[in-house]
Amino acid sequence: MDDELLDLVDENDNIIGEVLKSHANSDPKLIHREAAIAVFNTKGEVLLQQRALTKRNNPGAWKTTAAGHVGKGEDPKVAVKRELNEELGITVEPHFMYKELEDFKNLERRFSYVYWGLLKEDQPLVLDKEEVMDAKWVTFEDLEEFSKHNDYSLESGSHEMITQAYALILDKRLV
Numbered sequence: 001m002d003d004e005l006l007d008l009v010d011e012n013d014n015i016i017g018e019v020l021k022s023h024a025n026s027d028p029k030l031i032h033r034e035a036a037i038a039v040f041n042t043k044g045e046v047l048l049q050q051r052a053l054t055k056r057n058n059p060g061a062w063k064t065t066a067a068g069h070v071g072k073g074e075d076p077k078v079a080v081k082r083e084l085n086e087e088l089g090i091t092v093e094p095h096f097m098y099k100e101l102e103d104f105k106n107l108e109r110r111f112s113y114v115y116w117g118l119l120k121e122d123q124p125l126v127l128d129k130e131e132v133m134d135a136k137w138v139t140f141e142d143l144e145e146f147s148k149h150n151d152y153s154l155e156s157g158s159h160e161m162i163t164q165a166y167a168l169i170l171d172k173r174l175v
Helices: 076-090 140-149 156-172
Strands: 003-009 015-020 032-040 045-051 067-070 095-104 109-119 134-139
Touching: 003 032, 032 156, 045 076, 045 140, 045 156, 067 076, 076 109, 076 134, 095 156, 109 134, 109 156, 134 140, 140 156
Parallel strands: 032 109
Antiparallel strands: 003 015, 032 045, 032 067, 045 134, 095 109
16 A cells, blocks of 8 residues: 555644554544545536445445545645546546545544536546546436445445535536
8 A cells, every 4th residue: 555644633624743644544543634526517427436446445335436635735625636637537626515524434533525526528537447446427316226236325425425516516507
């Protein structure tokens, strides 16, 4: 596993030091930052990714479009753009939705910065096979049926995030 240097933050998300990703991912006292994005197209479809089988958490599961750690000194918005480009080879303008402090499986604590984006024109997907096995556009209305045949949980944080993003996009009449 490649190790990265991350900002160590307190419970108010103030930077108090630095920490290696490997340590932050195995000690809940070491709070760090992550960023995630749900990307939709103008047809109202959300881009899901299937995590590589080599991933430590949720291998093979279908999740939100892209997510990853925020590097030391990196802005979360920049981090989510980087992750989107690294994992899927696409670029979109992220729009901030919320941030929350999460406890993840008693292994780690992290502030998750959550974004949505709208892909206005087709861009070819270029999957980083170390991160992503597959990617698929799915209409919001078909997510329940998709979950019956794939490892996609309607109870997951990914689905909650996608639901909130879709509501915002509908409210703004972008699809």
